[in-house]
Amino acid sequence: MLETPEAMISPPLPTVWPRFRQPLRLGVMASGAGTNLAAIAQSIQSGQLHAQIQVVVYNNPQAGVAVRSTRLGLPTVLLNHRDYASREALDGDIVQALQAHDVDWVIMAGWLRCVTSVLIDAFPQRILNIHPSLLPSFPGLKAVEQALAAGVTLSGCTVHHVELAVDSGPVVMQAAVPVQMQDTAVTLQARIQTQEHRIYPAAIALAAMGG
Numbered sequence: 001m002l003e004t005p006e007a008m009i010s011p012p013l014p015t016v017w018p019r020f021r022q023p024l025r026l027g028v029m030a031s032g033a034g035t036n037l038a039a040i041a042q043s044i045q046s047g048q049l050h051a052q053i054q055v056v057v058y059n060n061p062q063a064g065v066a067v068r069s070t071r072l073g074l075p076t077v078l079l080n081h082r083d084y085a086s087r088e089a090l091d092g093d094i095v096q097a098l099q100a101h102d103v104d105w106v107i108m109a110g111w112l113r114c115v116t117s118v119l120i121d122a123f124p125q126r127i128l129n130i131h132p133s134l135l136p137s138f139p140g141l142k143a144v145e146q147a148l149a150a151g152v153t154l155s156g157c158t159v160h161h162v163e164l165a166v167d168s169g170p171v172v173m174q175a176a177v178p179v180q181m182q183d184t185a186v187t188l189q190a191r192i193q194t195q196e197h198r199i200y201p202a203a204i205a206l207a208a209m210g211g
């Protein structure tokens with residue numbers, strides 16, 4: 001069967017997913033709609049990703065992720081950044097919430113705040129992020145708009161380990177999508193998000209295997 005160009009530039013998912021000694025204990029941090037949270041939860045429910053979501057932390061009272069998380073029956077904690085005098089103070093409370101829920105992998109799924117060494121040092125090598133570009137191209141905010149403005153013909157998404165510099169850190173997995181002439185930020189974002197939902201669960205499994 002002929003593969004579509006999209007299929008050829010997006011990594012195949014595992015045919016056999018790894019089982020760990022115990023399910024991975026995930027703490028998800030999100031600021032937005034929570035579609036990546038839903039994709040990860042779906043992968044767990046279907047028996048692919050051997051994990052459980054211990055807690056969802058979100059920072060924006062209006063974020064749709066709260067509704068999704070509550071519907072999924074997950075412990076859901078609001079830590080509003082506006083209530084904090086510093087990023088470090090916010091991260092201190094995030095660490096407390098994650099530790100209180102016995103989290104061993106931190107999954108940033110659309111967390112739109114810079115994080116500090118308070119968080120990074122509490123979970124060394126165990127924090128992942130997803131970014132809507134092929135890093136190292138287009139780090140930071142409005143990555144999809146940046147890609148369109150640059151006129152690239154390929155973009156995509158990257159799951160990477162989190163380090164202090166924004167959107168840096170070793171890459172775990174990437175998927176690419178074509179950029180089409182008529183694309184807007186909305187259409188390109190939607191194409192990228194389809195790949196985000198595919199690769200994030202697989203990237204979590206890969207990272208947990210040391211990949």
Ligand code: GRF
Pocket residue numbers: 030031032033034035036037065109110111130131132157193196
């Ligand atoms: C994703 O596109 C991700 O790449 C970016 O934020 C978005 C979150 O989307 N960091 P959602 O909240 O998971 O729907």
